Amino acid sequence: AQSVTQLDSQVPVFEEAPVELRCNYSSSVSVYLFWYVQYPNQGLQLLLKYLSGSTLVKSINGFEAEFNKSQTSFHLRKPSVHISDTAEYFCAVRGDQTGANNLFFGTGTRLTVIP
Amino acid sequence: KAGVTQTPRYLIKTRGQQVTLSCSPISGHRSVSWYQQTPGQGLQFLFEYFSETQRNKGNFPGRFSGRQFSNSRSEMNVSTLELGDSALYLCASSSWVGTTYGYTFGSGTRLTVV
Numbered sequence: 556a557q558s559v560t561q562l563d564s565q566v567p568v569f570e571e572a573p574v575e576l577r578c579n580y581s582s583s584v585s586v587y588l589f590w591y592v593q594y595p596n597q598g599l600q601l602l603l604k605y606l607s608g609s610t611l612v613k614s615i616n617g618f619e620a621e622f623n624k625s626q627t628s629f630h631l632r633k634p635s636v637h638i639s640d641t642a643e644y645f646c647a648v649r650g651d652q653t654g655a656n657n658l659f660f661g662t663g664t665r666l667t668v669i670p
Numbered sequence: 671k672a673g674v675t676q677t678p679r680y681l682i683k684t685r686g687q688q689v690t691l692s693c694s695p696i697s698g699h700r701s702v703s704w705y706q707q708t709p710g711q712g713l714q715f716l717f718e719y720f721s722e723t724q725r726n727k728g729n730f731p732g733r734f735s736g737r738q739f740s741n742s743r744s745e746m747n748v749s750t751l752e753l754g755d756s757a758l759y760l761c762a763s764s765s766w767v768g769t770t771y772g773y774t775f776g777s778g779t780r781l782t783v784v
Contacts, residue, residue: 589772598676598760599775606771645713655726656701656764658773660713 557582557648561661568636569669576631576664578620578646587649588629589658590620592642599645605629641668672697674763674776682782688749691779695742695763699774701725702744704736707758707778716759719744751783 562577580586587606591599603614610622620631629646643665647658675694683689695702703718703726715728719738736746742763748755758780762773 591775596780598674598777599762601772601774604772647713656718656720657703657715657726657728658705658713658762659715660705662712 676776693761699763
């Protein structure tokens, strides 16, 4: 069965500093991986996704993630964070059962950017 | 292109009552899935509908049910509400065609059971 592990439940970081949010997954077949961001009292917004091809994927707001098959990881990085990046971040993997179209989520990482 | 619309945004119900939540997917998306989000259990998959058929189901009791209509709109129903059903319920529509591949979530329905 699939599972996603987000190793850090909370990550405080100073404004303009770099950040890495870690995500490891388990899956027996090829994977589709996602990072979502959630602001208070809102739904999930897609940040970026890996489906195939280049292992480095980037978002329009400066985040990037690298798919590492050998380490079964999909860590999220940003070289310089802003106050507005304060939110909860979820890593997810699509189910690999035939016909399954659901996501398995990690427990989330709360990123707090300190002025 | 309109996003995923969930109604209502907030709901307060009493134990023992039942509730129906609605989700309108992105136009053209035929798959709708539901998730429950709680502080203790995180995000958990409830079920997925595709072309009016339940295609996949998570590990929830039978009190949780859903359906999908011919226009792809979906509803989920929770009967005999319990305090532990208080959660944010998220709906996602998905498409597997072209650049719109992936899942788009609605803003959710916050259900409070008292």
